[in-house]
Amino acid sequence: MLDLTYTAPAPKVIAGAKEDWELVIGMEVHAQVSSNAKLFSGASTRFGAEPNSNVAFVDAAMPGMLPVINEFCVEQAVRTGLGLKAQINLFSAFDRKNYFYPDLPQGYQISQLYHPIVGEGEILVDMGPGVGRKVRIERIHLEQDAGKSVHDMDPNMSFVDLNRTGVALMEIVSRPDIRGPEEAAAYIVKLRQILRYLGTCDGNMQNGNLRADVNVSVCRPGDYEKYQETQDFSHLGTRCEIKNMNSMRFIQQAIDYEARRQIAILEDGGTVDQETRLYDPDKGETRSMRSKEEAHDYRYFPCPDLLPLEIEQAWVDDIAASLPELPDAKKARFVGDYGLSEYDASVLTAEVESADYFEKVAAVGEDGKLAANWVINELFGRLKKDDREITESPVSPEQLGGIIKLIKAGDISGKIAKELFEIVYTEGGDPAQIVEARGMKQVTDTGAIEAAVDEVIAANPAQVEKAKQNPKLAGWFVGQVMKATGGKANPKAVNELVAKKLAQ
């Protein structure tokens, strides 16, 4: 496998009123595991169902009901760990995190505090061609999601929807290796991309299937390097945790606001209090949710209803063998095999569906670079205009490959190809047949082109004289010939013949 090389980006520096500051960011991402059933019950995970319709007795914490682990969710967590090049723990265990809330029927969330299923891994966060931030993953653990409290249906009452209760989440915890708001957003983009490639989370942030708690602190330039050398957190500032963010834009805004808030406090001679904060996108600010003193005492202890989760290395190996090609490898391969720029390869590999589409086009059209240009510039542009996804493209990869094949064979010019693409996009059909049936094939018969060139030269003696003084005017003759042939003449042949005739 070809590895692309990266240099780390410079950390974001914020100029305070008195001095420069840097940001240190760590993320806890809650990713809903793609699974038809919940983590400890057979209830459906389908989004948008009638309230309280996807609820098993155990989800509602009825007396005497017991959790039973959903093996597929475990497999998904292992797959995710492998995709993040992480340590898979053959022994893990579930703990109870105790707190009272109406949408938490058990009065505790079953999670993995002491023995998570996945240990240390890493993610390469792309910040542009040749620039990437390696962010270390501390751990991934499985846990139950809570339900939803609804407070706006009645002036006096609150309602609870337990459909989401017990749905499997992976909490993916990073080290504080993210150094700016843009990197934070890019981290989410990359993590989401990998999860979608793996099929372990659909990454739908709008539905809350991917959401992040963002830990932000600020430090002086140089302090972070001391932390890196020693792993001693005392070199870093006090962090605040911004809870439950599910928009890339808001993540960046919240971090930016929070960093400036902390810098203002510090430059005023104050101290930052460790606390949990919420971002208000309407006001564009974070505000305190609860202080360290008000923090819950979750009274974690091993869940006595579940045995430790022990998995076999052979099973992990089987899952590893079934992993798809992941974004970094695919991108490197596209650069190596198709000669694409890293930028183009990044665009094409953003979603596995577009990467697959591109590869089919390249195979049919037998030209990777041309295929990349057409997919990125023509197809993506046209789809965007109609607000369509690649999976909804009216032009199949075979059709687009067919168009490219016609271009390569010299049967159509680039200009005609665009017309042809629009015909295929709107009407469908086989590109070669359309070209044949509608007489769009370009003229490559030099005799016919020569006759057309001669005709234009004979009809414009004054222009010929000027062109002989200034060879740049040859283009005018080419245009006239193309016009005369209805755009079907091979432009290369026309160029050559015009140049030759004018030189005579």
Add this chain to the structure above:
Amino acid sequence: MMSDLNTLTIAEARDKLRAGEVTSAELTEACLAAIEGAGALNAFVHDTPEIARAQAAAADARIRAGDAPSMCGIPLGIKDLFCTKGVPSQAASAILAGFKPEYESTVSQQLWDAGAVMLGKLNMDEFAMGSSNETSTYGNAVNPWRRGNDDTPLTPGGSSGGSAAAVAADLCLAATGTDTGGSIRQPAAFTGITGIKPTYGRCSRWGIVAFASSLDQAGPMTKSVRDAAIMLEAMCGHDPKDSTSADIPVPNFEAALTGDIRGKKIGIPKEYRMEGMPAEIEKLWADGTAMLKDAGAEIVDISLPHTKYALPAYYVIAPAEASSNLARYDGVRYGHRAKLAAGDGITEMYEKTRAEGFGHEVQRRVMVGTYVLSAGFYDAYYNRARKVRTLIKKDFEDVFAAGVDAILTPATPSAAFGLGEMKDADPVQMYLNDVFTVTVNLAGLPGIAVPAGLDPQGLPLGLQLIGKPWEEGELLNTAYVLEQAAGFVSKPGKWW
């Protein structure tokens, strides 16, 4: 029709049913009549005569068709801790007032599948927390036994006190119990019946209201060891709905009752010889030891050195788990919800609901459990208790590895005490009732209480045998030998 069919054992009734001498309907009516006349015992708290009669009719049809299992047609009482579909299941707590589950516990379902008949639900300590049945929201059950001519009401023990009273008073042929720290064995000993707590993982916990999940086990409470063997077999087995249920085969326990224990090694643990142990308990233990020796067993003195830490460890672990298990009773979805005042929010709803719904003992244990799990105390209490638990388990493993087949101890430190006698005592005094039984739960071992004699006031006393994990058959056989040798046949005089 015989008038005292309710006094039959399971084995006797089974044989008569199979021989066509009685019908399940007759047995059931005899029990329903006995329950009807035993209001003073307060053992049954929800009667289900319609269900009983329908099940009895179905059992009779099955028996007529031949090939009916041992439990077919046998009328039982079910501890209120078991969820029974469509029947009130409140764990004797006001917080579950009116709760009727939409599901049936695995253990009770297995009994119904085997053809058993449900007479109703039995009294118990609230959420199985108690040793005297006095924490029940229904008021305490009463022991059918009395001291000589003294009519002081006595406790049937707890938490399965209703089950014990009902079986001892012949209101049913047998009953289900559950045992977290001695809740089957102590009441069995107090009422002169047999009760076995199987190895942790033998019986499914699915559908049984949880007290302390790592300790809770269901078991039968019966009139004889043979009955315990028959009923246990029907109750246990692997259940995929309980992750802690063991996937190992269930042997024919009754077939294990050979009466032959020659060459078996019986351990007598020196740490169970408590200071101030009543003379009658001391004597009972010595008598039991002699009986097993006479039957050909080898008696060996053993040491279980961490025994003295068992009770404190138990009273950290069990409340810790309970504090979490009982968090679900919050008034949001089912059971009791307090009436709220204007302006009350969710916190007030929790506080008022739980203050009204939980009794004092439950509140005490929830608070203890919350405390021992809280930040800063976790290591000092909960984690240390877990370590003790590991050491206690190892004590037993070492003894079994040295060749001991079973361990003989008293079941309780005394005979049944008077209701209300412990009212003003330090709660720890009450907890001392569990001193001989909690080690078995902490180690996950099977333990059985067998009636072995009477105290000078004529109250039954029990001995406990502790067995190797998954060796309930062998344990039952040893208990069977003890039962035969002790020849305990006394019944409480009927006063109710």
